[in-house]
Amino acid sequence: MGDLTTRRLVLEAWRERHASDLRRMSADERVMYHLGPGAWSAEYAARRHVRALRHWAEHGFGWRAIRSRADRAFLGLVSLGRPSTPLEGVAEPALEIGWCVEPAAWGRGIATEAAAAMVAEAFERVGAETVIARYRPDNIGSARVAAKIGLRTFTDLTEGDDGPVRVAVVTRADPRHLPDPPGPVSPPSDG
Template sequence: MHDVTAYLETARLRLRRLTEADAEALAALHGDPRVMRHIDDGRPVPRHVVLSETLPALLREYRERPPRLGCLAAVEKTTGDFLGWFSLRPATTRGLHDGTELGFRLLPAAWGRGFAAEGARALVREAFTALDADRVVATTMTVNHASRRALEKAGLRLVRTFFEEWPEYIEGAEHGDVEYALDREEWTLQQT
């Protein structure tokens, strides 16, 4: 029998399903103010919320979504360290309804080392080859330059800037959000 948590590997990353054993690492990720400053309400998520709501919801996705969709732990191959997560899901975030949505969240220790682009590229390839996606999309705040660079390095292009109502002000929200996308034809051309 194969490992049900295994998913795919890159040169430096092992992407696998999250498990209950990832609870504390996930709590540290979602609880880090630097990680969360451009996400949701811009505030860290309390540990008890991650353990009682976030992780159970992510694990439930494996049962409710088609295979190969959901959130994947990103583990550095050489050290075994949990670096964060990447995800592929049906696009529903902030008004997106077309395509397969790429997302990622990494611990600050992984920032600036190319892991975001490496993982994003792997999931873009996965979306077009294994999932037969027609389009991959992603959103981030306009001011989140590091995530924008990672999306561009993964082959996505800027489609639009848009403005959403935030329940509470987040620093940089006045600059809006950006949508990036890549369709199958563009991706195929990039591969040649």
């Protein structure tokens, strides 16, 4: 369970110490606007935190805290997990990526840099054949991140009460996979 390092970021494997960062960030309506029903309660954030810790223990990958290499400030999180629902026509094994960044870090390429490192981890270390991302069609920021890391629109779905969801994919064999990595990714370190 090591950390990943990119040009500007350290992506820390999710740990107990990240609970307060998650609680604070997930309570911010601006951050959570595109991620479902809105800001999370402290109780819901605590449940998601425990789930993220359990996922790491069971699978050896999952959520990562995004931190600045310069000052170790918490900038957000990036996630890697099994898709909640399988998608017909998507090569297995498939993993789903997600990202969520603090407003102070918006517009700086932080989500793109972190997500590119996670796609690389999905293919190189975890063994995925396909990486997918789901986001609301009106979430222009996430659409741009997905495109920059090589994902292309696969389909649009309606999922429950959340409304329309766009699904984007990239496969291990896709030549667009990580077309312009934002910086070197170091192998996981013990930590």
